[in-house]
Amino acid sequence: MALESVNVAVEFSRDQDGYRVAAGRVTGEVTLTCERCMGDMHYSVDTEFELALVAEESQVPSLPKRYDPWLVPPGEEVAVGALLEDTLLLAIPVFPKHEPEECQIKMSFGIENEDDPSLSSVPEKPNPFSILADLKASQKK
Template structure:
């Protein structure tokens, strides 16, 4: 939970351009949906561009008086399962904290967990940030639960990792024995 009190909550369409300075000062939270179809880089990874991304942007100052933007994304996406090669639906969630730095300010000394977001006089574009956050949250190897699908027929699958993996002898154990043997 973040230490801001969320003075102003705005529901509805996410505005494409905002002035982060004003939103931080007013501690605004923006929440809304964006269509997946409006995100070409995400759609390249999907089997369907149907659906929406729920996005939430919270602007506030943290305990150190840094201007912060907290971003959350939540979407249902359709991707090819890498086990059965059929389309599968995955819930994708992601969140990040950005320290808003005015142009020319150094990102050195930012608290751990903050990404730097440099802004200038131009308004800040929110939809590309939603797309970036969603791209980072997509599964690298999308796959159904193992009980729900099988490898396609004729597919030589790598053996699933077994819990009772047999221990291989350590190649250095011979050296350890030699070291202990006083006759060597």
């Protein structure tokens, strides 16, 4: 992953319940590697986060559901860079791939025009239930 242009806004505060909170938004462009063709792929990121800073893991179960926990042990500095890196990693797809029409790899496997049925190498099979439809129609007469 290569960062092209990323904007970050983070606000640290305390909520009405006294929780230390870090809330923000990350937007921008990153360059990823397409899993199909291994070429560069530009991906737009726009994600928000709302975290509650906790000193111990035992505090996590008591957090309101709107917050994700961010473990910051007492006496340690808040690692904002690590937070932003984790936020970006969670915002990008697990298996980044171009759209099929944009990818350098042909997805048609030898068929030049998939919309043209005459180019299909698989013959169309008759519907096995068409016989039943004919029998039902003949019984109504």
